[in-house]
Amino acid sequence: MKTISHWINGGYVPAGERRTHVTNPATGKVTAELALASVEDAQAAVAAATTAYPAWRDTSLTRRTQILFSFRELLNARKGELAAIVTAEHGKVFDDALGEVSRGLEVVEFACGMPHLMKGSYTENASTQVDIHSVRQALGPVAIISPFNFPAMVPMWFFPLAIAAGNTVILKPSEKVPTAAGWMAELWKEAGLPDGVFNVLQGDKVAVDTLLTHPDVKAVSFVGSTPIAKYVYETATANGKRVQALGGAKNHMIVLPDADLDLAADAAINAGFGSAGERCMAISALLAVGGIADGLVAKIAQRANALRTGDGLRGCDMGPLVTSAHRDKVTGYVDAGEEAGATLVVDGRTVTPDAEGDGYFIGPTLFDNVTTGMSIYQDEIFGPVLSVLRVESFDAALAVINANPYGNGTAVFTNDGGAARRFQNEVEVGMVGINVPVPVPMAYYSFGGWKNSLFGDTHAHGTEGVSFFTRGKAVTTRWADPSHGGINLGFPQNA
Ligand code: NAD
Numbered sequence: 001m002k003t004i005s006h007w008i009n010g011g012y013v014p015a016g017e018r019r020t021h022v023t024n025p026a027t028g029k030v031t032a033e034l035a036l037a038s039v040e041d042a043q044a045a046v047a048a049a050t051t052a053y054p055a056w057r058d059t060s061l062t063r064r065t066q067i068l069f070s071f072r073e074l075l076n077a078r079k080g081e082l083a084a085i086v087t088a089e090h091g092k093v094f095d096d097a098l099g100e101v102s103r104g105l106e107v108v109e110f111a112c113g114m115p116h117l118m119k120g121s122y123t124e125n126a127s128t129q130v131d132i133h134s135v136r137q138a139l140g141p142v143a144i145i146s147p148f149n150f151p152a153m154v155p156m157w158f159f160p161l162a163i164a165a166g167n168t169v170i171l172k173p174s175e176k177v178p179t180a181a182g183w184m185a186e187l188w189k190e191a192g193l194p195d196g197v198f199n200v201l202q203g204d205k206v207a208v209d210t211l212l213t214h215p216d217v218k219a220v221s222f223v224g225s226t227p228i229a230k231y232v233y234e235t236a237t238a239n240g241k242r243v244q245a246l247g248g249a250k251n252h253m254i255v256l257p258d259a260d261l262d263l264a265a266d267a268a269i270n271a272g273f274g275s276a277g278e279r280c281m282a283i284s285a286l287l288a289v290g291g292i293a294d295g296l297v298a299k300i301a302q303r304a305n306a307l308r309t310g311d312g313l314r315g316c317d318m319g320p321l322v323t324s325a326h327r328d329k330v331t332g333y334v335d336a337g338e339e340a341g342a343t344l345v346v347d348g349r350t351v352t353p354d355a356e357g358d359g360y361f362i363g364p365t366l367f368d369n370v371t372t373g374m375s376i377y378q379d380e381i382f383g384p385v386l387s388v389l390r391v392e393s394f395d396a397a398l399a400v401i402n403a404n405p406y407g408n409g410t411a412v413f414t415n416d417g418g419a420a421r422r423f424q425n426e427v428e429v430g431m432v433g434i435n436v437p438v439p440v441p442m443a444y445y446s447f448g449g450w451k452n453s454l455f456g457d458t459h460a461h462g463t464e465g466v467s468f469f470t471r472g473k474a475v476t477t478r479w480a481d482p483s484h485g486g487i488n489l490g491f492p493q494n495a
Contacts, residue, residue: 010195052196310354
């Protein structure tokens with residue numbers, strides 16, 4: 001069986017004694033052994049990033065972005081390989097995995113514009129013969145700690161910008177889905193990235209805690225569940241680091257009485273059950289306003305019953321959950337919803353998956369008549385469980401969303417422009433869809449939630465991502481007289 005280890009200073013290093021197993025969630029089979037970093041392994045990764053930093057920071061922007069372009073070309077040509085790795089370890093169906101890689105690729109493309117994004121400004125004669133200009137500079141080694149549900153895309157929300165801006169990176173992927181990170185490290189090497197600029201540290205809390213407290217790590221980008229995001233934010237900021245820690249979610253979709261119910265039902269299915277509900281932007285609560293609930297629930301149920309659940313490589317609509325423990329947790333929530341008195345319309349516990357072996361499946365599950373006091377409403381289930389809450393009015397629906405402690409994504413389905421406008425204005429959520437169920441912003445906008453869905457000031461990628469991975473400097477200048485000389489008749493070139 002293969003052993004997956006850390007990628008430090010341009011190559012894989014031997015695995016230490018702490019290990020765990022990686023499984024294929026569609027079959028339940030163990031596919032690899034994974035090294036879990038010791039404190040010394042984590043220190044070695046930071047040391048590699050620290051050593052590589054000065055030369056990388058001083059590498060010209062032209063050369064840095066040329067390497068970004070090469071990485072983009074290689075990734076685009078070989079994205080199917082990465083998607084297959086994602087399907088094998090996460091379980092999401094292949095097309096969905098390909099979509100995740102494409103969304104990550106968008107951030108690489110955005111980061112190729114770093115020469116423009118990092119431009120400073122200049123003011124001549126701010127005072128008599130005094131000029132002032134601003135620059136943005138890299139921070140140093142930065143840590144990226146990512147969750148299991150997007151093994152390729154979430155790291156790519158951060159590292160293309162971090163690297164293009166002149167930082168060096170230590171990526172700590174989720175121990176459930178470790179292979180994608182090493183694969184991307186190999187691709188960086190092929191693209192010409194110097195050794196030590198991008199490092200992968202495999203592991204668990206030991207690796208994370210070392211990164212959060214190490215004095216040479218200057219910034220931390222974290223994505224994961226809310227309790228860990230809060231812990232990461234508090235620990236790393238207490239250790240003097242810049243932190244953006246994206247947490248969990250409970251995303252609501254409002255359907256107003258004037259909406260097209262067929263389009264709304266399609267959207268609820270796609271956003272509720274895509275990636276088996278293991279998306280931070282998944283819709284898990286649907287607020288049906290007025291008298292539309294009976295008709296809408298029937299349409300969603302009909303579509304949910306037609307979905308095929310199984311191995312993501314077999315052309316199914318929905319794959320397994322990531323581990324047996326997580327499947328059992330989600331099943332426990334379905335039991336709890338029934339006990340609490342919600343109406344179970346579609347029961348995913350009885351699914352017969354299209355897969356070999358003993359995978360971690362639960363089919364699409366639909367509850368009606370859910371109330372805000374029930375655990376299926378209150379908790380982030382992170383599985384294919386969609387809860388319909390019946391509410392009297394738009395105001396009541398908005399109040400439910402704004403009272404929720406999370407604020408990652410939300411959507412309204414309506415043909416009423418006034419209602420939609422009021423929704424975007426008043427809803428306390430970071431990413432809003434108007435007739436768009438999964439409103440993940442493009443790479444040139446920033447991704448992030450509000451309230452318990454994000455700790456820190458800056459969102460991921462877009463211009464906020466550029467700000468996060470750089471710091472500003474303002475320079476005030478006075479020269480007594482012109483002193484620049486030298487002759488060169490050649491056409492000016494980048495170097
Ligand atoms: P998780 O919090 O369990 O793990 C995230 C990372 O933290 C992993 O790398 C893990 O190894 C590490 N970690 C876990 N426990 C730790 C501990 N005690 N101390 C230090 N580090 C620890 O999250 P997950 O289950 O991998 O991912 C699912 C969660 O991520 C969901 O809550 C989901 O909403 C959230 N998520 C949020 C976003 C977003 O943009 N807000 C995006 C994707 C996922």
